Amino acid sequence: MSAAPLHGHHDSRQPVPRTQDGVAAALPPAQRMEFYREMGEADIETIGGVLKRWWLRAELYRDPEGDRIHAAVQAGTAPGASASAVLRRLGAR
Numbered sequence: 001m002s003a004a005p006l007h008g009h010h011d012s013r014q015p016v017p018r019t020q021d022g023v024a025a026a027l028p029p030a031q032r033m034e035f036y037r038e039m040g041e042a043d044i045e046t047i048g049g050v051l052k053r054w055w056l057r058a059e060l061y062r063d064p065e066g067d068r069i070h071a072a073v074q075a076g077t078a079p080g081a082s083a084s085a086v087l088r089r090l091g092a093r
């Protein structure tokens with residue numbers, strides 16, 4: 001019996017380090033400049049959220065299914081419910 005991979009990695013790849021340098025290195029060049037811009041504009045209260053959001057994007061860019069998943073999310077055809085739909089449903093209770 002084996003344990004489930006950490007962070008959903010099902011192969012030998014290591015997750016993107018959760019650091020500014022790690023995220024920047026994992027992003028495509030066109031996205032990297034936007035990442036640096038947002039990090040530079042973030043204040044003490046928002047910088048952690050900016051880094052987490054871009055870390056998730058960097059992980060998605062590394063996923064071989066990333067383009068297909070991103071297209072499905074953008075088109076609204078991805079399985080599951082959006083966070084806003086879940087929050088609306090919870091608020092209606």
